[in-house]
Amino acid sequence: xxxxxxxxxxxxxxxxxxxxxxxxxxxxxxxxxxxxxxxxxxxxxxxxxxxxxxxxxxxxxxxxxxxxxxxxxxxxxxxxxxxxxxxxxxxxxxxxxxxxxxxxxxxxxxxxxxxxxxxxxxxxxxxxxxxxxxxxxxxxxxxxxxxxxxxxxxxxxxxxxxxxxxxxxxxxxxxxxxxxxxxxxxxxxxxxxxxxxxxxxxxxxxxxxxxxxxxxxxxxxxxxxxxxxxxxxxxxxxxxxxxxxxxxxxxxxxxxxxxxxxxxxxxxxxxxxxxxxxxxxxxxxxxxxxxxxxxxxxxxxxxxxxxxxxxxxxxxxxxxxxxxxxxxxxxxxxxxxxxxxxxxxxxxxxxxxxxxxxxxxxxxxxxxxxxxxxxxxxxxxxxxxxxxxxxxxxxxxxxxxxxxxxxxxxxxxxxxxxxxxxxxxxxxxxxxxxxxxxxxxxxxxxxxxxxxxxxxxxxxxxxxxxxxxxxxxxxxxxxxxxxxxxxxxxxxxxxxxxxxx
Amino acid sequence: xxxxxxxxxxxxxxxxxxxxxxxxxxxxxxxxxxxxxxxxxxxxxxxxxxxxxxxxxxxxxxxxxxxxxxxxxxxxxxxxxxxxxxxxxxxxxxxxxxxxxxxxxxxxxxxxxxxxxxxxxxxxxxxxxxxxxxxxxxxxxxxxxxxxxxxxxxxxxxxxxxxxxxxxxxxxxxxxxxxxxxxxxxxxxxxxxxxxxxxxxxxxx
Numbered sequence: 001x002x003x004x005x006x007x008x009x010x011x012x013x014x015x016x017x018x019x020x021x022x023x024x025x026x027x028x029x030x031x032x033x034x035x036x037x038x039x040x041x042x043x044x045x046x047x048x049x050x051x052x053x054x055x056x057x058x059x060x061x062x063x064x065x066x067x068x069x070x071x072x073x074x075x076x077x078x079x080x081x082x083x084x085x086x087x088x089x090x091x092x093x094x095x096x097x098x099x100x101x102x103x104x105x106x107x108x109x110x111x112x113x114x115x116x117x118x119x120x121x122x123x124x125x126x127x128x129x130x131x132x133x134x135x136x137x138x139x140x141x142x143x144x145x146x147x148x149x150x151x152x153x154x155x156x157x158x159x160x161x162x163x164x165x166x167x168x169x170x171x172x173x174x175x176x177x178x179x180x181x182x183x184x185x186x187x188x189x190x191x192x193x194x195x196x197x198x199x200x201x202x203x204x205x206x207x208x209x210x211x212x213x214x215x216x217x218x219x220x221x222x223x224x225x226x227x228x229x230x231x232x233x234x235x236x237x238x239x240x241x242x243x244x245x246x247x248x249x250x251x252x253x254x255x256x257x258x259x260x261x262x263x264x265x266x267x268x269x270x271x272x273x274x275x276x277x278x279x280x281x282x283x284x285x286x287x288x289x290x291x292x293x294x295x296x297x298x299x300x301x302x303x304x305x306x307x308x309x310x311x312x313x314x315x316x317x318x319x320x321x322x323x324x325x326x327x328x329x330x331x332x333x334x335x336x337x338x339x340x341x342x343x344x345x346x347x348x349x350x351x352x353x354x355x356x357x358x359x360x361x362x363x364x365x366x367x368x369x370x371x372x373x374x375x376x377x378x379x380x381x382x383x384x385x386x387x388x389x390x391x392x393x394x395x396x397x398x399x400x401x402x403x404x405x406x407x408x409x410x411x412x413x414x415x416x417x418x419x420x421x422x423x424x425x426x427x428x429x430x431x432x433x434x435x436x437x438x439x440x441x442x443x444x445x446x447x448x449x450x451x452x453x454x455x456x457x458x459x460x461x462x463x464x465x466x467x468x469x470x471x472x473x474x475x476x477x478x479x480x481x482x483x484x485x486x487x488x489x490x491x492x493x494x495x496x497x498x499x500x501x
Numbered sequence: 502x503x504x505x506x507x508x509x510x511x512x513x514x515x516x517x518x519x520x521x522x523x524x525x526x527x528x529x530x531x532x533x534x535x536x537x538x539x540x541x542x543x544x545x546x547x548x549x550x551x552x553x554x555x556x557x558x559x560x561x562x563x564x565x566x567x568x569x570x571x572x573x574x575x576x577x578x579x580x581x582x583x584x585x586x587x588x589x590x591x592x593x594x595x596x597x598x599x600x601x602x603x604x605x606x607x608x609x610x611x612x613x614x615x616x617x618x619x620x621x622x623x624x625x626x627x628x629x630x631x632x633x634x635x636x637x638x639x640x641x642x643x644x645x646x647x648x649x650x651x652x653x654x655x656x657x658x659x660x661x662x663x664x665x666x667x668x669x670x671x672x673x674x675x676x677x678x679x680x681x682x683x684x685x686x687x688x689x690x691x692x693x694x695x696x697x698x699x700x701x702x703x704x705x706x
Contacts, residue, residue, distance in 0.1 A: 047688045052666040056685050058692050070536035110534035117536045154698060161584035177586035177612035183682055189689055191678035225521055226578040229607060261607050325521050349520050442530040463525040463582060470548035
């Protein structure tokens with residue numbers, strides 16, 4: 001634990017002011033020299049303290065989509081309220097859009113009703129909507145960064161738990177429920193308690209074939225699916241310094257799978273280079289001013305953390321899940337754990353997982369038969385994911401026993417991938433090249449597993465039924481591992497298949 | 502906005518086994534194709550309760566002995582995963598008015614509190630003991646008392662705690678934050694005025 005240089009007298013003083021003493025709270029009240037990015041962003045956006053002790057926090061950017069917003073607009077109408085800052089609200093459609101049928105009306109009348117409701121709500125309230133014909137539609141967590149809307153030192157909320165993705169830019173980004181979507185629409189604020197901060201360092205260089213997806217699966221495996229409860233995760237260390245902006249997004253995206261609602265990386269030159277020239281990024285003279293301001297939000301070198309953990313990049317291998325939550329993960333060369341290898345508290349869930357996954361304790365995960373390969377999602381549906389896979393996929397063929405689909409994260413990603421010839425590589429290999437959306441990550445559109453099909457998936461959740469079939473099975477992994485499984489028809493070590501060293 | 506002061510919740514209990522019960526399990530995504538929350542109740546724990554052909558699986562929520570239970574008991578990290586408010590909305594519409602578990606995922610906890618559904622934390626041992634009482638007598642009425650921080654059932658009581666802020670919000674009838682937030686409007690505009698990116702919002706491409 002690293003609590004900085006607080007003395008007991010300060011602690012006692014503050015404790016006297018607040019019966020509900022929590023370490024994370026007292027940092028709000030005592031002026032301190034060193035701060036984390038979370039402290040600084042919180043101070044810049046705190047509107048006031050609410051009677052119950054929560055902060056009324058200004059949300060700089062509100063992202064909305066078709067699944068969790070229609071009820072919020074309904075509540076707004078019931079209360080006779082309007083969207084307070086429509087120019088700080090941005091919408092897109094992602095969860096329900098079919099990826100093989102882009103013409104409306106959609107075959108699914110419910111999906112059609114949802115897109116029309118969002119279109120109407122946005123038009124009536126003056127919210128910018130990156131609609132299907134705009135060429136800018138896509139998964140909300142890919143569109144925000146791509147458009148340059150996601151910026152350092154800002155607060156972001158969206159009715160989707162993977163909003164933590166935007167933390168990769170040094171933003172504090174929260175997944176929220178629909179009542180909070182209503183709150184943010186009506187007041188551009190929400191009531192929230194300040195989380196504690198756990199600094200997670202990863203040091204050194206990742207081995208070939210090991211990716212940021214493996215890093216976050218490893219972190220969740222080590223800290224548990226509820227290890228982040230009450231914390232924001234601040235990721236850093238030399239591995240993160242070397243990561244591209246898109247690799248950082250993959251890690252921040254899955255913070256919530258470790259129980260942390262917020263995950264972030266301090267902004268640096270990599271962040272600024274990514275943002276420069278994007279449609280909503282500051283321009284001309286404003287750019288330098290913005291960069292100076294953005295830099296000031298980074299955590300101070302001696303900032304106090306509630307917890308610090310360090311991992312070595314060299315210790316991480318390609319990681320795959322074997323169970324029904326993202327913490328049930330092993331390295332590709334490991335065996336499915338036996339009960340004896342697990343802590344007592346994890347055994348019941350492990351047993352349930354083995355039944356659902358049709359796996360046996362002690363069996364190698366390598367070689368497990370795969371029916372479907374899904375490449376996409378807000379975790380791994382970006383251009384760099386497709387580029388990396390295409391490098392190795394060229395000249396290879398998908399196994400005839402596997403249905404393989406690529407779903408670019410946005411129309412922007414799709415267009416660039418087409419121009420770069422990536423789409424052709426995927427098609428030639430036997431992947432179906434689809435339109436942008438969430439697709440088979442959660443199966444709200446027609447892209448769903450059938451029966452107990454097993455899917456090698458670059459997405460973020462392996463919950464029972466997650467991919468649309470109650471008995472469907474999901475194994476999470478990096479995009480290149482998905483490609484390897486697609487080619488061989490079984491869970492495969494991509495490093496061996498592609499002779500990486 | 503006058504809201505009910507939620508001080509005590511009384512009802513029959515039902516225990517749903519498992520740790521890390523995620524919100525996909527509480528309400529599968531395919532049932533979220535809707536523009537209102539009405540009608541979500543019948544899909545609570547749908548894939549746990551029903552076979553693909555619609556027939557019922559053995560599950561506590563299908564067990565006639567627990568029909569009409571208003572208090573849900575479960576394990577740790579309840580409500581993890583997706584932020585979908587559809588999950589507590591479905592539980593509420595199924596008939597649940599409180600959830601007792603070893604721990605709760607943060608977004609689910611906040612969503613439930615905002616709907617006036619108390620989520621109280623109990624030790625594993627106490628959940629097991631309470632489950633034992635409920636299973637031996639499904640008609641047993643159990644009461645969660647938020648002020649006391651206790652669950653009482655038969656002649657036994659157990660610690661059942663909520664974080665102070667949530668307990669206060671529920672017992673004072675201020676569990677929906679919208680009224681408080683709206684009162685802050687002048688401060689909202691003041692703080693927004695200090696942030697360059699709010700002004701820059703008007704610059705369009």
